[in-house]
Amino acid sequence: MKELRKAVFPLAGHGTRFLPMTKASPKEMLPLVDKPVVQYTVEEAVASGVSQIIMVTGRGKRAIEDHFDISYELEDVLREKGKMTLLEDVRRISFMAEIVYTRQKESLGLGHAVLCARNLVGNEPFAVALADEVIDGKEPALAQLLDVAREFDAPVIGIQEVSTSDVSHYGIVRGHEIREGLFRVDSLVEKPRVSEAPSRWAVIGRYILTPDIFAILENQSPGVGGEIQLTDALVTLASHRPLYAVKIEGKRYDTGDKAGFLRATVRFGLKNPELGPEFRKFLSDILAHPESE
Numbered sequence: 001m002k003e004l005r006k007a008v009f010p011l012a013g014h015g016t017r018f019l020p021m022t023k024a025s026p027k028e029m030l031p032l033v034d035k036p037v038v039q040y041t042v043e044e045a046v047a048s049g050v051s052q053i054i055m056v057t058g059r060g061k062r063a064i065e066d067h068f069d070i071s072y073e074l075e076d077v078l079r080e081k082g083k084m085t086l087l088e089d090v091r092r093i094s095f096m097a098e099i100v101y102t103r104q105k106e107s108l109g110l111g112h113a114v115l116c117a118r119n120l121v122g123n124e125p126f127a128v129a130l131a132d133e134v135i136d137g138k139e140p141a142l143a144q145l146l147d148v149a150r151e152f153d154a155p156v157i158g159i160q161e162v163s164t165s166d167v168s169h170y171g172i173v174r175g176h177e178i179r180e181g182l183f184r185v186d187s188l189v190e191k192p193r194v195s196e197a198p199s200r201w202a203v204i205g206r207y208i209l210t211p212d213i214f215a216i217l218e219n220q221s222p223g224v225g226g227e228i229q230l231t232d233a234l235v236t237l238a239s240h241r242p243l244y245a246v247k248i249e250g251k252r253y254d255t256g257d258k259a260g261f262l263r264a265t266v267r268f269g270l271k272n273p274e275l276g277p278e279f280r281k282f283l284s285d286i287l288a289h290p291e292s293e
């Protein structure tokens with residue numbers, strides 16, 4: 001597989017699971033302690049070797065562009081006040097990667113969002129990362145996929161096992177395990193009923209794809225929810241060429257969901273070197289004396 005340089009971030013979703021918070025603010029800008037969710041996923045991509053990020057945004061997502069841009073006024077203020085560490089942190093965000101933007105003008109689904117990046121990706125392999133799924137592991141999630149993509153010179157999707165009751169929220173893999181945690185994909189089903197799920201292995205928002213997916217997406221008819229599904233296009237891809245699925249090591253937080261966001265906030269709060277110890281005490285006090293709250 002050619003060097004992986006680009007990652008597509010589909011960001012045009014409305015965040016309906018997080019209303020009313022997402023009425024005027026992008027869900028990807030929700031903070032986990034002191035960084036917006038999308039920054040964690042950009043950092044993961046950069047740590048995996050990606051140098052260009054193609055953000056597929058939509059109306060109401062301007063705050064994301066501003067976050068990764070330079071902020072002259074803020075930088076001036078920080079410089080004047082001598083807050084050099086903060087200044088460095090703020091500037092680093094603007095130079096982490098080359099970021100380009102395009103818009104998905106209509107909400108036609110994840111497959112359509114990826115298709116919107118076609119010309120920006122060109123004829124090379126690329127990653128897709130769903131930014132609101134934050135994965136906290138020793139090795140960056142996309143780097144784990146990339147190891148397999150290189151080994152087999154093939155597209156790869158990231159999976160984790162979910163409970164039976166959750167299979168209907170995900171794309172689910174039908175495949176055979178060729179070694180522990182690594183599957184050759186026979187097929188996939190987008191958001192199956194529990195009774196129809198071929199396994200409990202769920203696609204978790206990390207993909208390494210080859211550019212032949214675009215021709216498939218272009219002709220993809222709408223699937224579940226009337227949307228053009230990336231999962232359906234992957235079914236066709238898997239019938240043309242080997243497609244692999246690899247179990248991603250790391251804790252995954254679906255921050256686009258209220259409960260998932262709360263879990264991530266607690267976890268990252270506890271891990272924070274400055275805030276962690278006091279936050280831990282606060283949480284254990286609440287748990288020990290819930291009635292005093």
Ligand code: G1P
Nearest residue numbers: 110169170171202203204205231
């Ligand atoms: C999308 C994909 C689905 C995948 C999921 C991971 O669904 O279509 O296959 O399992 O992301 O979060 P969405 O949650 O955007 O509806």
